[in-house]
Amino acid sequence: MSDLNKVMIEKYRTSFLREVEANVEEGEWVKMCMQCGVCAGSCPLGKHWDHPPQEIFMMIRAGKRDEVLTSDSMWMCTSCYNCIARCPRGLPITHIMHGLAVYSKRLGLAPQKQPTAEFSQIFWDNLMKKGRVNELKLGLSLYFKDGFGQGVKNAMANQKLGQNMMKAKRMNPMEFFGGHGVKDTSGLQKMIKKAQEIEDAKVQGKG
Amino acid sequence: MGIQLNEIPDWNCCGASIGYGGGGELPRLALSARNIALSEEHNPGQQIVATCAACWLATREAKERLHDDQQMFKDANAALAEAGLMYKGQAEVRHMVEVLVDDIGFDALKAKVKKPLEGLKIAGYVGCQTNRPFGIAGESFENPMYLDNIVESVGAESIRTYEKKVQCCGGALAFSEPEKSQEMIHGIIEAAYDNGADLITTPCPLCQANVEIYQDQINEKFGTKFNMPVVYYSQLLDVAFGRSAADAALNGQIIKAKKLEDIANK
Numbered sequence: 001m002s003d004l005n006k007v008m009i010e011k012y013r014t015s016f017l018r019e020v021e022a023n024v025e026e027g028e029w030v031k032m033c034m035q036c037g038v039c040a041g042s043c044p045l046g047k048h049w050d051h052p053p054q055e056i057f058m059m060i061r062a063g064k065r066d067e068v069l070t071s072d073s074m075w076m077c078t079s080c081y082n083c084i085a086r087c088p089r090g091l092p093i094t095h096i097m098h099g100l101a102v103y104s105k106r107l108g109l110a111p112q113k114q115p116t117a118e119f120s121q122i123f124w125d126n127l128m129k130k131g132r133v134n135e136l137k138l139g140l141s142l143y144f145k146d147g148f149g150q151g152v153k154n155a156m157a158n159q160k161l162g163q164n165m166m167k168a169k170r171m172n173p174m175e176f177f178g179g180h181g182v183k184d185t186s187g188l189q190k191m192i193k194k195a196q197e198i199e200d201a202k203v204q205g206k207g
Numbered sequence: 208m209g210i211q212l213n214e215i216p217d218w219n220c221c222g223a224s225i226g227y228g229g230g231g232e233l234p235r236l237a238l239s240a241r242n243i244a245l246s247e248e249h250n251p252g253q254q255i256v257a258t259c260a261a262c263w264l265a266t267r268e269a270k271e272r273l274h275d276d277q278q279m280f281k282d283a284n285a286a287l288a289e290a291g292l293m294y295k296g297q298a299e300v301r302h303m304v305e306v307l308v309d310d311i312g313f314d315a316l317k318a319k320v321k322k323p324l325e326g327l328k329i330a331g332y333v334g335c336q337t338n339r340p341f342g343i344a345g346e347s348f349e350n351p352m353y354l355d356n357i358v359e360s361v362g363a364e365s366i367r368t369y370e371k372k373v374q375c376c377g378g379a380l381a382f383s384e385p386e387k388s389q390e391m392i393h394g395i396i397e398a399a400y401d402n403g404a405d406l407i408t409t410p411c412p413l414c415q416a417n418v419e420i421y422q423d424q425i426n427e428k429f430g431t432k433f434n435m436p437v438v439y440y441s442q443l444l445d446v447a448f449g450r451s452a453a454d455a456a457l458n459g460q461i462i463k464a465k466k467l468e469d470i471a472n473k
């Protein structure tokens with residue numbers, strides 16, 4: 001168990017809801033859910049969630065900390081914003097789901113090898129190198145995330161797609177050797193480092 | 208159109224809708240705040256206009272969050288100071304569709320048409336993020352009509368009742384969860400065929416890619432024979448306003464938009 005997880009269990013022993021309100025993006029909205037289920041019925045990937053948002057909200061209030069934070073459900077969010085558009089109480093559900101996913105990852109509780117959790121990190125790391133995404137390397141990192149053998153298999157399975165994209169000049173093979181980026185890479189990286197420090201301090205109650 | 212677009216100097220990626228999982232809240236917001244701050248510094252008094260649905264959404268969302276949450280505003284500026292920048296949050300953030308629909312208007316678009324797209328039947332696929340949560344003023348989230356109106360302004364026939372108009376294509380999950388996403392994309396294309404569409408058009412760059420480029424894989428999985436062209440809405444405007452197929456980037460299609468090319472080459 002991660003140290004931060006232990007600290008949080010100790011600190012919020014009596015209320016998981018309070019823990020979510022204090023540490024999860026837009027978490028203070030959770031208590032406003034009235035359990036109508038419109039979000040559950042509106043989600044395009046609804047059938048793939050173990051617990052739709054409405055259930056997650058009630059589980060948070062019921063103190064089901066482990067079940068919520070180890071769930072794969074939040075990672076099903078495609079950011080379509082259908083739930084936000086339709087929620088009669090105006091809860092920013094998309095952001096709460098993103099916030100719960102990130103918080104569970106920070107505590108080391110997110111499911112291992114969850115593909116969207118992995119892809120999201122690959123995307124962010126790629127972006128952090130130069131301030132703009134290198135799409136060729138993004139694709140390759142995703143294919144090769146589980147090692148070389150699986151990577152070659154994935155790349156072969158998507159070979160025609162890659163060739164199509166290059167033929168249509170929508171992907172540039174030269175991106176492999178560099179690719180575009182911002183000029184002020186160091187400024188951008190310092191800015192992000194500072195932002196991460198502020199956010200870490202907030203979650204650890206030092207902010 | 209009498210509008211000049213100026214690039215934001217040294218703009219960075221906004222993190223799109225998937226960066227949250229790596230970046231969390233403040234680092235993600237700082238990315239968009241940097242773009243806004245650069246624009247406020249170098250293009251003062253100008254609106255920020257995004258052509259990408261996710262860029263628009265992330266930038267506008269960051270602006271709202273930093274406006275509503277004073278602590279977050281201070282924190283974002285503490286981060287930006289490391290790059291020698293300051294965020295004020297005064298620039299208006301808009302989508303190109305808003306410029307075309309609200310500032311220019313359908314009648315003015317119609318007046319510019321040199322080659323009406325006659326004989327083309329088009330499914331206007333709006334998708335998610337151009338439509339929710341902000342959307343285009345006065346339009347419904349469930350059945351927005353502006354894309355149909357654009358299609359009709361350039362002389363094509365629109366399928367106003369296209370039932371997959373605001374269906375999600377999977378977005379970034381097309382990469383991480385291809386099975387789940389391609390099932391949704393299958394439905395989007397199937398409904399276009401059922402309605403007799405010659406092609407699909409969309410205002411979202413990721414929708415364009417997701418709905419076009421996986422058709423081979425979808426055909427293999429579902430036993431279909433999909434070969435439905437999907438174009439970005441500006442490509443329709445290009446052709447209708449008399450620009451060449453190359454200028455309209457029709458050579459960038461993986462599934463050729465043959466009928467649209469024929470009109471461009473007329």
